[in-house]
Each structure stands twice: as C-alpha cells, then as structure tokens.
Amino acid sequence: MKITTHLVSSPLHTPFVTALRTATHAESLLVEISDGSVSGWGESPQVWKVTGESLAGGQACVEGPISAALNGLGPDDLTEALRRVQNAAAGNYGAKAAVDVALHDLAARRRGQTLHGFLGSTVDTVPTDVTLSAGDADALAAAGRERVADGFDVLKVKVGTGDAAADVERVRRIRSAIGPGTRLRLDANQGWTRRDAVAAIRALEDCDIELVEQPVPAADLEGMAWITDRVSTPILADESVYDVRDLVAVIRHGAADMVNVKLAKCGGLATARTLLELAREHGVGTIVGSMMECQVGVGAAAALVSAYPTSAVNDLDAAWWLAESPVTGGIRYDGSLIHLPPAPGLGVTGLSA
Structure with missing residues (x-):
C-alpha cells in the first residue's frame, strides 16, 4: 500500500465563530492510501483549540510511525492494520482517524461497496x-x-x-x-x-x-x-x-x-x-x-x-x-x-x- 498526504485549505462561505475560535477556512490533512488501482481517503482537521494537533504534526505522524507500522501489510489485512495504527504512536487521534478511515474506504472500494454498506x-x-x-x-x-x-x-x-x-x-x-x-x-x-x-x-x-x-x-x-x-x-x-x-x-x-x-x-x-x-x-x-x-x-x-x-x-x-x-x-x-x-x-x- 502506498500512503500519500495532502494539505488542503478550504474557504468557508460564512465565518464560523465559537467561544473558542473564529474560522474562515477549514484546514485539513487528507490521507490517500492506494493499492495501485484504487485509493481510500481519510481526513484529519486542524482545530488548535480542541485537539491541539497541527497539520504538520499529523503529517509527520502519518508519514513516520504510522507508515512504518503498516509496512509490509497488504490491503486486505484491515483488522491488523487498524490495530497497528492505534499502537503506532501516543495521542495523534486526528492522524490515526485519517488513516483508519482511508483503510476502511480502501477496503470498501476493493469490494465494490459503499462505505456505509x-x-x-x-x-x-x-x-x-x-x-x-x-x-x-x-x-x-x-x-x-x-x-x-x-x-x-x-x-x-x-x-x-x-x-x-x-x-x-x-x-x-x-x-x-x-x-x-x-x-x-x-x-x-x-x-x-x-x-x-x-x-x-x-x-x-x-x-x-x-x-x-x-x-x-x-x-x-x-x-x-x-x-x-x-x-x-x-x-x-x-x-x-x-x-x-x-x-x-x-x-x-x-x-x-x-x-x-x-x-x-x-x-x-x-x-x-x-x-x-x-x-x-x-x-x-x-x-x-x-x-x-x-x-x-x-x-x-x-x-x-x-x-x-x-x-x-x-x-x-x-x-x-x-x-x-x-x-x-x-x-x-x-x-x-x-x-x-x-x-x-x-x-x-x-x-x-
């Protein structure tokens, strides 16, 4: 499996204001996992006041310990892959979520199913x-x-x-x-x-x-x-x-x-x-x-x-x-x-x- 990360910034049509922050853009790390023919996608948003995780940190976690933990696994080893993702690093829940979702998405696509299916x-x-x-x-x-x-x-x-x-x-x-x-x-x-x-x-x-x-x-x-x-x-x-x-x-x-x-x-x-x-x-x-x-x-x-x-x-x-x-x-x-x-x-x- 090949893991690729993408940093994206998407404008909002209206500022989003809470007691913690004001946002005008959605800043996310997108994770793409490919088996060579199809790709699964996952996302880790940057929300400083809630998770405290940065895009740079999430990207480093995905490209570093998580990728290393998944090395050698095939695209059908979903249960073992998910276990390894959770054990690859402390914290970093957003990065783990992005890879977890991408793995699920890839597994569903390989079977020709919707993710909810x-x-x-x-x-x-x-x-x-x-x-x-x-x-x-x-x-x-x-x-x-x-x-x-x-x-x-x-x-x-x-x-x-x-x-x-x-x-x-x-x-x-x-x-x-x-x-x-x-x-x-x-x-x-x-x-x-x-x-x-x-x-x-x-x-x-x-x-x-x-x-x-x-x-x-x-x-x-x-x-x-x-x-x-x-x-x-x-x-x-x-x-x-x-x-x-x-x-x-x-x-x-x-x-x-x-x-x-x-x-x-x-x-x-x-x-x-x-x-x-x-x-x-x-x-x-x-x-x-x-x-x-x-x-x-x-x-x-x-x-x-x-x-x-x-x-x-x-x-x-x-x-x-x-x-x-x-x-x-x-x-x-x-x-x-x-x-x-x-x-x-x-x-x-x-x-x-």
Whole structure:
C-alpha cells in the first residue's frame, strides 16, 4: 500500500465563530492510501483549540510511525492494520482517524461497496443539525430564520462567550424568531462556570432546549456531574471524551446524559463504534459530530451513523459551510439531509482541480 498526504485549505462561505475560535477556512490533512488501482481517503482537521494537533504534526505522524507500522501489510489485512495504527504512536487521534478511515474506504472500494454498506447499512440518508455561529442577538435571530428557510429543523447555538445572561437573551431571541417547531440545542464549548451553566439552563427551560453541550471545561467532570444533577435538560459531553477511557470516566462520574463521538477525537471508525456501543450499553445517549471537515471526514461520520444509529440528530454540518470542496465526489446536502453517495467507499474521486 502506498500512503500519500495532502494539505488542503478550504474557504468557508460564512465565518464560523465559537467561544473558542473564529474560522474562515477549514484546514485539513487528507490521507490517500492506494493499492495501485484504487485509493481510500481519510481526513484529519486542524482545530488548535480542541485537539491541539497541527497539520504538520499529523503529517509527520502519518508519514513516520504510522507508515512504518503498516509496512509490509497488504490491503486486505484491515483488522491488523487498524490495530497497528492505534499502537503506532501516543495521542495523534486526528492522524490515526485519517488513516483508519482511508483503510476502511480502501477496503470498501476493493469490494465494490459503499462505505456505509461495508459497515453493514443500506440507509443512504442521514439528518444533521446546523450551527449558528456566536454573535449578537439580532444576527443570531436572522441566521436562525435563514437556516430554517434552508430546510434545517435542528439548530445548534453557540453560547459560552463570557456573559451567561447575554447568552440567555440571545437564545430567547432565536426561539422567538423561529417559533416552536424547530429544535434548539446549545453548545457552550467549555465557556461557562458550573453556576452560570445551571442558572442559564434553568432560565431557558421554557424555550424547549433539546440538550446543552460541554458547559464547563473538559477536565471538570465533577462540575459536569454537578450540573447534570441540577437541571432537567440533558447534558452532552464533547471535549471531555476522546477515547474509551474518557467515556468510562464520564459514566462513572455520572457527568453527562449523552456523548458526542467524533472521529478526529477518538482515532477513527474502529474506536468510534466501540464508544457508541459502550454508551448504549450504559444508557448514555449518543450523537456523532464533526469538526471543521470536508466531504471526506463528514462522509465517514455519516456512514458510521447510517450503520450505527444514534439517539439524537447528529452534528454533521461541517462540509455544508465550505464555499469550495477540496475533493470531488462524496456526500451532498439537501436541507437537513446528507445524501451518502452510491459509488464505492466514500465516493470521493480525487482532489479538486
């Protein structure tokens, strides 16, 4: 197998603003693994404030220890290849995810199957929410109306920007603008204190909030549990959970009602499946999320959801934000629906010209 890496930068049609960062481009490392006739693709996004992994570091990991670990394996040795990828280096979850997905994609293509078919599913559409970037109340209300008009029925609102009372007012304005028929979920991106979180969530109980994601810093599991015990709105762990060990800790602390599984956080499809199964066994709700990724990363996450249904609508709008895709082929959006391609694997045919 030949492993090739590609660094890509894709402009967004609208700046993406959260409590942690403002993004105008999606920066990713794409990994291509070829058997000489077909190629599988995977992606590792650069998100400094979440994973802390750089494109340069991911590229070095893929071209160094991971490539060395896969040396001598054939394209049909998927189980052993995935094991070697996870053991090739500490951390580097994004790099591992990119290679893991590329290996799965290659295996599916060699069998003439779609990736979701390879994972055991015939479902070719997956619904997603869409995020409203952080902003003032007027801008958020207008964006909420626009996204509903675009066909989205689940909106994710970025809060946690430093003023919990202002966050409450922004959410109220959005609910007033969009009416009662659209679901609202909040993402604080670790930006609240535990007391501000409880106060804000309680103040918004009449706004029918579906869930609140990562209200406090990732390491503060006691704080998450304190919040979860004091509000009726479900709490979703995101940055607190990377791998299986993290999810076990969340479960033991009773820190969250739900978990957001992301390929670039956990190291790929193999670990993601374990996380989803473990959460389900322990009564923890699930969604699959994305970072600022293109059709490669989001396509893999959507294929996972197709085969491993979650308990709530997933957070897979990342590629929707792209003004231009760095690849040809792959998933497409139709309002809130993601259409998985009928072509083998992820349906990606190569880099855009």
